[in-house]
Amino acid sequence: MKYLDEFRDVTVARKLIEQIRNRVTRPWVVMDVCGGQTHSLVRYGIESELAGCVELIHGPGCPVCVTSVELIDFAVTLSGQPKTIVASFGDMIRVPGSNDSLMQSRSRGGKVKIVYSPLDAVTFAAQNPELQIVFFAVGFETTAPATALAVLQAAKLGLTNFSVLPAHVRVLPAMQTIMEMPDNRVDAFLAAGHVCSITGFAHYEPFACEYQVPVVVTGFEPIDLLEGILRSVEMLEQGILAVDNRYGRSVQREGNVTAQALVDRVYIADDRDWRGFGTISGGGYRLRSQHANFDAFNRFPYKHGARASQKSECRGAEVMSGRIKPKQCPAFGTACTPESPLGAPMVSSEGACAAYFRFEPVLMENPQ
Amino acid sequence: MTVAKPTSTCPVASNGSNTIMLSHGEGGRAMRRLIRDRIAAKFAGETVQLHSDAASLGKIIGEIAMTTDSYVVSPIFFPGGDIGSLAVHGTVNDLAMAGAKPLYLTLALILEEGLPLETLDRVITSIAAAARVCDVQVVAGDTKVVSKGAVDGIFINTTGIGVFHSDHRMSGSSIQPGDALIVSGPIARHGLAVLAARESIVLDPPPITDSAPLHHVAQELVDVVGGDLRTMRDATRGGVAAVLHEWAEESGQAMWIEEVRLPLLPESHGVCELLGLDPLFVANEGTFVAAVAPHRIADAMAIMQRHISLGAPAHIGQARIRQLSPVLVARGLGADHPLDEPFAAMLPRIC
């Protein structure tokens, strides 16, 4: 596919790896904060290729993984209500809440619909006026325009049977939280490319300055990733603590202003409980009051602070903050697998644990 | 399996009705007419069990092969096929992959109350056409009607009877290190067709199933490649990944493949990228994997090339001595990655 395959060229990737290796004078720790990047880094074997010169750690880049147990429990409850359907992305429906995932709820008669786009859920609501459709709106800033547009379309169509369960999370506050952790090891960040397609990267500039950490806006294909890592290493070696963009084909400094305006009409930044991290100030979006009638929290009874628990063996929070590697968790691959996950990072295909489980090369089989 | 619930408020079949009713399954005149006029009539000229409780198959010379499979695909119709043709191809292919020539099928239908008769007609017509193409006779059948909601429209079970056309018995356990793994054509077509149709993902052109009978290509492979053909299997649910895992378990060897060698139509590639699916896990219904001795690769591929309409068989990897992981894929920069076993249906993701 054009603009995809060219950026997977193995020969170019090898050259970039060599350049990175040549550039490094000490091992650097680079964190990605996007599950799509985690997935590619592990899938293409970039991580093992760079072993010994760049340590890649995978931050809280999977919005499905950081969605709070309370919200999942609420979605599960809603899916069990009469004439109510919870719609969400395929990634979300296997993530366990306190007890059940949406998938398990469905097996007990809960109504869960998987959609590719929130706008498909709006169309479905318009076609089924007798049903209440709740869209479980997970995702980073990348996904917020799609769900904001869903609210605006539903408003235009005058739908009274469509609502959104807002669970969006924002990346920069999470990066700040990680930098504030006393045992944080991050030397540089790869900023998530498609998040920046929407938000731009100007707002990372004060962050890079304050925390003395280079930030490189990076794409998703192996060559994009290697370029981003190479640039991070160059900046670290030269002591440049600033923001650079290595995903120019999809990201501009000011981002997509139309999309930002659209999000701003519907959402406002709010504190958000991140699974494994606790409350992050400004870490999510809630619906603006003028769209309160599309807010599932208003339409359905919701008990704040409902008792919720994550299975205690899961060390997902330590994985997502880069304190341990997935394989250092005693449950990894034994008590915890994608088939029966203990925690969210093993569930979503972009969760760090699932990516490792699936793609990490078997070192014994690759002695070179 | 859900069965018909006896009910005291059974509606009486009226002549004007155009949907299936419970009375169509209750042994009376409605059922007799349904079977006679809408099912058996489509199989005219064949030795359908009609007026007897059992069909006579006469004498079969050779070693008999038998298989059974149930079909519950939703939606019933999808681009390039439907549950009816699938129920014939799937069972014919199970016989073919074992090295048997398919001869007879049984046909059991479980119909949901309220199913439009027009839908039933289309499915039966499709079954009859597929059976004709596969040169198999539908020799026995059964029809049940269950209350609304107990099944999704129509479920079908077919049992296939065939006869092995050589003494060579294939099995995953005969795979040896160094054997080549060959896939017969572009993968992932059926799964994408059904997923797009079921989840109303509108694509233009819509993905089309690869559902097709494999008995001719299978027979020629068995005849020509003989004992050097270790085994073959159609890569249905769980896709190529599922076949490789089965063979790894049966043989005790590792199955190693290279991702770049996997045959994939450009449009399937586009849809997989768009929906975030790994084509290795997506189902096929007319595409199979064969394990052959390395010196017979060219022979096997030439035969596949001749029979499979879309062409492009591909030598995707080989069996190796097992170290740790049962199935390995060389991806990306070339390192081998373990491939996990399919455990759940692939869902469109946005992550």
Place this chain on the structure above:
Amino acid sequence: MCLGVPGRIVRWIDHDPTFAKAEVEFSGVSRVVHMACVPEAIIGQYVIVHAGIAICVLDESEAEKTLAAFSTLEEVDDEIPR
């Protein structure tokens, strides 16, 4: 959560600010994509599509620049004896 795929705009269907739609082609397959975030995009341009909506117009000159940089990268490196 950032699966974004580049596709080429084949046809505009609707220019309404809320319901903007276009037909976008991905490797031979077309799909209707919501365009509210890229009203300026024109036929033939590539957009990055995420969850059914175009999130940005792909800057082809930037992509070509990156690709050109790779080709010089190869040439330079090829001269280094290994």
